[in-house]
Amino acid sequence: MTFPDMRTTVTVDPERCCATGGCVFIAPEVFTIENGKAEVLAGVDLTEHAEEIREASDCCPTEAIQLQE
Amino acid sequence: MRDSGVTWDEGWRGWIVAGHKDVAELLSSDRMTAERLPNIGSQQSEDTRVAADIMSRWIVFLDPPKHTAIRPKVAPPFSPRAIREIDGLITSTFREHMESLRGQTEMDFMREVAFPFPATVIAGLFGVPAADLPVFGQWSDDVASLMHSGSTEPAQGVQSLLQLADYLRSLFRSGVTGPLMKHLDGLDEEDLVATCVLFLFAGHETTKNLLGNMLVTLSDWPEEQRRLWSGEVSEKRAVEELLRYEGPAKATVRIAARDVAIGDTVIEAGQKILLALGGANRDPKVFDRPDDLVLERSESGSLAFGYGIHFCVGAPLARFEAQVALRELPRFWTGYGDVPPPEDRQWQPRLLNRGLDELPMRVAWR
Numbered sequence: 001m002t003f004p005d006m007r008t009t010v011t012v013d014p015e016r017c018c019a020t021g022g023c024v025f026i027a028p029e030v031f032t033i034e035n036g037k038a039e040v041l042a043g044v045d046l047t048e049h050a051e052e053i054r055e056a057s058d059c060c061p062t063e064a065i066q067l068q069e
Numbered sequence: 070m071r072d073s074g075v076t077w078d079e080g081w082r083g084w085i086v087a088g089h090k091d092v093a094e095l096l097s098s099d100r101m102t103a104e105r106l107p108n109i110g111s112q113q114s115e116d117t118r119v120a121a122d123i124m125s126r127w128i129v130f131l132d133p134p135k136h137t138a139i140r141p142k143v144a145p146p147f148s149p150r151a152i153r154e155i156d157g158l159i160t161s162t163f164r165e166h167m168e169s170l171r172g173q174t175e176m177d178f179m180r181e182v183a184f185p186f187p188a189t190v191i192a193g194l195f196g197v198p199a200a201d202l203p204v205f206g207q208w209s210d211d212v213a214s215l216m217h218s219g220s221t222e223p224a225q226g227v228q229s230l231l232q233l234a235d236y237l238r239s240l241f242r243s244g245v246t247g248p249l250m251k252h253l254d255g256l257d258e259e260d261l262v263a264t265c266v267l268f269l270f271a272g273h274e275t276t277k278n279l280l281g282n283m284l285v286t287l288s289d290w291p292e293e294q295r296r297l298w299s300g301e302v303s304e305k306r307a308v309e310e311l312l313r314y315e316g317p318a319k320a321t322v323r324i325a326a327r328d329v330a331i332g333d334t335v336i337e338a339g340q341k342i343l344l345a346l347g348g349a350n351r352d353p354k355v356f357d358r359p360d361d362l363v364l365e366r367s368e369s370g371s372l373a374f375g376y377g378i379h380f381c382v383g384a385p386l387a388r389f390e391a392q393v394a395l396r397e398l399p400r401f402w403t404g405y406g407d408v409p410p411p412e413d414r415q416w417q418p419r420l421l422n423r424g425l426d427e428l429p430m431r432v433a434w435r
Contacts, residue, residue: 015369015370016369018374018375018376018377018380019097019376019377019378019380020377020378020380021377021378022140022141022144025137025140025141026141033097036093036094036097036376036377058148058149058150059144059145059148059149059150060148060149061144061147061148061149061374061380061381061382061384061385062380062384063149063385
């Protein structure tokens with residue numbers, strides 16, 4: 001998933017993710033839990049939610065959410 | 070137990086699930102409930118009623134939506150970001166403590182290092198004065214025993230829980246605070262006290278056991294220990310494998326809220342289930358040579374901190390404390406030995422956690 005103007009990508013590492021759901025609480029428009037793993041929802045405007053995505057990444061207890069800027 | 074995966078235990082009157090896939094699925098299933106207060110004695114007594122009220126506010130015993138209302142308010146102090154902000158404090162706490170022991174060539178590692186280090190860290194983060202650590206440590210041990218089906222009399226655990234809660238309540242009312250308290254706004258006083266009781270004991274008890282388990286395991290695997298101390302393997306990777314191999318949380322309990330089928334077995338609504346985290350972490354379907362300690366293991370998926378919405382809130386702190394210990398110990402010691410052989414080790418008589426009562430050793434200081 002890429003921010004159109006910032007060329008930032010958001011990925012969830014399924015090897016690290018333990019489905020704690022913290023990201024879904026912080027950024028419900030961006031993340032969901034499917035089959036026991038967090039995923040980035042398709043078609044989301046990531047720029048609009050950039051702040052929540054950073055917060056979710058910083059707070060993830062398994063450090064599974066990666067932002068590449 | 071490992072091969073069949075799901076077994077009924079007549080003595081415990083519940084199911085034991087030990088396969089990795091089943092444990093992870095059940096931990097993230099909404100067919101399970103975490104609302105399962107341990108039996109802490111007769112509800113007739115006022116003390117027991119108050120203690121039960123405190124425990125009923127613990128997120129480990131709450132399902133959504135109650136869980137969802139509290140967990141996001143109590144998780145921020147332990148986020149990887151928050152822990153990075155205090156990494157210097159944690160490292161200096163360890164170093165100062167080790168300096169205070171310098172020269173002791175024989176010690177019980179549990180009493181001298183594994184207990185005081187994480188207890189000093191968590192107490193400091195919540196503003197508990199260092200002078201109160203011994204009494205706070207005893208209360209905390211009693212509460213842990215109550216929680217983990219240990220041998221302490223429930224009445225003793227209840228008294229200690231109430232004393233710990235009263236102690237924290239007066240600490241907060243007197244305005245004492247620590248670096249993590251700033252993250253805990255938005256809770257009412259009773260939820261705050263209950264949560265801090267939980268975090269204070271959970272925050273040192275499990276880490277204490279992890280530290281002891283790491284040292285006893287490394288003494289059983291001298292070649293892996295050598296690779297760690299020589300820097301061939303990072304302490305970060307070593308901690309992950311040590312958590313998998315001999316983590317402090319052996320198992321966790323859930324109750325089926327609805328019928329659940331696992332393979333050919335149907336677990337009926339209302340039945341209790343012991344989810345064997347330790348068994349799942351030795352599942353040969355996931356981990357190659359599961360009973361070997363392989364510090365540079367490539368497989369991931371350890372369930373040492375659980376899975377799903379109850380994944381350990383304090384995992385980033387516990388991981389960091391364990392990494393600090395492994396990184397710093399060789400700065401103080403050239404080695405340690407004379408650890409009791411397996412048959413002489415004093416494991417705590419508890420159902421849910423894995424930890425040593427004592428770990429005598431001989432230490433060579435630099």
